[in-house]
Amino acid sequence: MGWRRCLQWVGPGVVAGASDVDPTTVATMAVIGAGTVFGLGWLTLSLFPIIAVIQALSTQVGLAGGRDLPTIVADSQSQLMRWPFVLSILVVNVVTIAADLEAGAAALGLLVDADWRWFVLPLSVVLLTLLLAAGYHQVQRALKYLLLCLLAYVVATVRAQPDWGEVVRGSLVPHFPLNGEYIADALSLLGTTLTSYVYIWQTIGQAEEQQPWRLYRTRQIDSAVGSFFAVAIMWFILVATGSTLGVDHLRVDTAAQAAQALRPVAGDLAGALFALGLLASAVVALPVIMATTAYVTGAQLKWRRGLSLRISEAPLFYGALIAATVLGTVVTFSGVAPIRLLFVAGIVGGVATPIGLIMLLRVAGDRKLMNDRPAARPLLVAGWVVTTLITTLGLAYIVQQLVSHG
DSSP, X not given: OOHHHHHXXXXXXXXXXXXXSOHHHHHHHHHXXXXXXXXXXXXXXXXXXXXHHHHHHHHHHHHHHSSOHXXXXXXXXXXXXXXXXXXHHXXXXXXXXXXXXXXXXXXXXXXXXXXXXXXXXXHHHHHHHHHHHSOHHHHHHHHHHHXXXXXXXXXXXXXXXXXXXXXXXXXXXXXXXOSHHHHHHHHHHHHTSOOHHHHHHHHHHHHHHTOOGGGHHHHHHHHHHHHHHHHHHHHHHHHHHIIIIITTTOOOSSHHHHHHHHHHHHOHHHHHHHHHHXXXXXXXXXXXXXXXXXXXXXXXXXXXXXXXXXXXXXXXXXXXXXXXXHHHHHHHTTTOOHHHHHHHXXXXXXXXXXXXXXXXXXXXXXXXXXXXXXXXXXHHHHHHHHHHHHHHHHHHHHHHHHHHTO
């Protein structure tokens, strides 16, 4: 089966999973790789069941409920429940758009050896044009092909020539020394594992495509593949940076710094490939975040919405999409340092993610909202366990970040 044929089978689950590897996640993995080498490889791989559980619940909500999560919440929950959900998503999305635009522009700057500030506005315009000019299915098709660019991280890892024996040991044998650096890195890894736009986009994808229930298993497989793909890419980023920057004790604060630092350590090609992967991660994630922002706003305010509609059919929805992009672009020109943006995004995400997860679980377990097809009890229990874990670790991460930046 050729690669084009394989891409035809890629559904919204794989795109949603890949969007989890946005530049903020790349930065987290690069910092961890530079700081702990391969020591947290086992913890990175253990993210798979965590992400897979939440994406499985999201798939069921979109497929069984027939609507995306923001719409279901807007139609079924009280104002007291809706507004914290909406505001938490909007704030973190705008901050993340800004951080990811900076990262994508920085990657372009590294690839062509120019100041990254020249690329922020063009990147914003290109991505916004894609969303305004193309419908949902065209956007999904474009993102499928962009997923291939994330494989640049795999090639960059091979070019970095890691000690594969040490890689296997760090990935399969849990090793967790109780020192401040490892604890901080573990908290940042787990605290930023799930962001609301990822599982919300998963429900949007299922609702937009309106597939029959008989494809439930196929959609769940697609969701699991997307989760696995995301974790695999995170692991390769950790190995690439651990085998170069970590071994040579070179510390970095951002993904762009990691790409730049890889050049003298692992060669120009490895550095360029890492920068290409960073650009791809921004271009895959940003349309998802931008569109999710518009869907959430439109659902709350009862606007007609959907990327499948023309601009004339849903002007307010597309207006919200444009406004989110403009706000994110303005923040990038505000003079806030990229590392500060990543810090703020992590803090806001740590607060917002549990709110969204709780709402997702409430909806997934409601027989009426799920049209008599609620999530199975074991899946719901697993979801609540993950939510409790992420909430606890998110709070610990926020405290750790506030103390370290105090």
